[in-house]
Each structure stands twice: as structure tokens, then as C-alpha cells.
Amino acid sequence: MLFDLDGTIADSAPGITASLAHMFEALGRPVPTPEELRAWVGPPILDSFRDAGMNHTESQQALAIYREHYLTSGNGHSPIFPDIPLVLRRLHEEGMPIALATSKPEFPASVILDHGNLTQYFRVISGSSIDEVKSTKQAVVTEALDRFRILGVDLSNPIMIGDRFYDIEGAAANGVPTIFVRWGYGSPTEEVGALNVVSEPTELLPLLLP
Numbered sequence: 001m002l003f004d005l006d007g008t009i010a011d012s013a014p015g016i017t018a019s020l021a022h023m024f025e026a027l028g029r030p031v032p033t034p035e036e037l038r039a040w041v042g043p044p045i046l047d048s049f050r051d052a053g054m055n056h057t058e059s060q061q062a063l064a065i066y067r068e069h070y071l072t073s074g075n076g077h078s079p080i081f082p083d084i085p086l087v088l089r090r091l092h093e094e095g096m097p098i099a100l101a102t103s104k105p106e107f108p109a110s111v112i113l114d115h116g117n118l119t120q121y122f123r124v125i126s127g128s129s130i131d132e133v134k135s136t137k138q139a140v141v142t143e144a145l146d147r148f149r150i151l152g153v154d155l156s157n158p159i160m161i162g163d164r165f166y167d168i169e170g171a172a173a174n175g176v177p178t179i180f181v182r183w184g185y186g187s188p189t190e191e192v193g194a195l196n197v198v199s200e201p202t203e204l205l206p207l208l209l210p
Helices: 013-026 034-038 045-051 056-074 084-093 106-115 137-150 165-172 201-208
Strands: 099-105 124-128 160-162 178-181 196-198
Touching (some): 013 034, 013 056, 084 201, 099 106, 099 137, 099 165, 106 124, 124 137, 137 165, 160 165, 165 178, 178 201, 196 201
Parallel strands (some): 099 124, 160 178, 178 196
């Protein structure tokens, strides 16, 4: 069982978008609208910098500014979505191994789980590398599955839970189907290719429990 973080477990958009706005201001660039910034939540951040027209040097400068602000100010603004703790606890109680597969670096991802008292439910935390180079969803899902194999976890029927088409594509590249969640940051068009779609966290339980 693999879970995305931003938009699936935690409502991390406020902290992320605030840090992005700070980054644009610090670079002297026009600050995108809140709606435009919200679209940055989920995809690998270096991909978003590239799509915004930044070269490698500019991307690294932007990343440093963003990360400093996020780690000091934004990471604490990531409340856990209602009923997610209940779902994770139930899955854990049923003996289902759970991994986090996020494009966020592992340290800030771990802080969010710790603040939500959720770390206890995860056997594996797989995130991007500290330099964000290894940040695609395909890469972090591959890493999560590899760590599961090291632990001897049965991978005959893995499944991904996520809120963006990046989750669906990255999981599919590893042969893993995805349940798409509608309470996150994805649009209805991003549901294409999902195994199932749910609107509330508790709807996951009958799909995941034997």
C-alpha cells in the first residue's frame, strides 16, 4: 500500500504556495495567482521551475530560497485531512504494510507525518533526494517498492493512493494501479487511468481491506 502525501494525507497547499510566493518575490518575478500556485502542489518542483522558464542555475537558486522558507515557515501549515488517521490506523491494525511515496524530500515529509502522529503507521518513507533530482513519482514509487522488498513485504497486489495524474502515471510505470482521491489538488480530468475514484477517505477502507 503506497500513499502520496500532499493532497492525499495532508492539506499542505497553504504552506507550499506561501513559500512559492515568497520565492517569486525574492527573485523579483511576478507572483502567480493563488490558483496558479496551487497547480504547483504535487509535481516535482524542479519540473515546475523548468516549465516556468527557469534554467538550471535559476532553478537551483529558486529551490534554495523556496526550501529555506518552507522549512522555517511553511512545513507547519500542513494539517492532516479528516479521517485519514482513522484509515491509516485501520489498515495498520489489519497488518497491511504502508509506504509513503512522495515527491517531497523525505525530511519535511517525515516532519508532516510526525506532526500528525502518523509515522507509526508507515514501514517505508520514500521521497525525493535532497537536491530534488530524484523526484519523479516513478522514481519514488520504485524506491518504495525496493525498500518493501528488502523488508520481505508481499508485493503481489500493490496499490497507490494519490490525488494527481502524476501519481497515476508514476505508479503505472511500476505496474501499480492507483486509487484517485478527490479531496486533494487534482482536477476531474486527472482521474483518467485510475483503478477507482473516491470522494471521502473512509471510502478507501472497503476497497483496501480484505
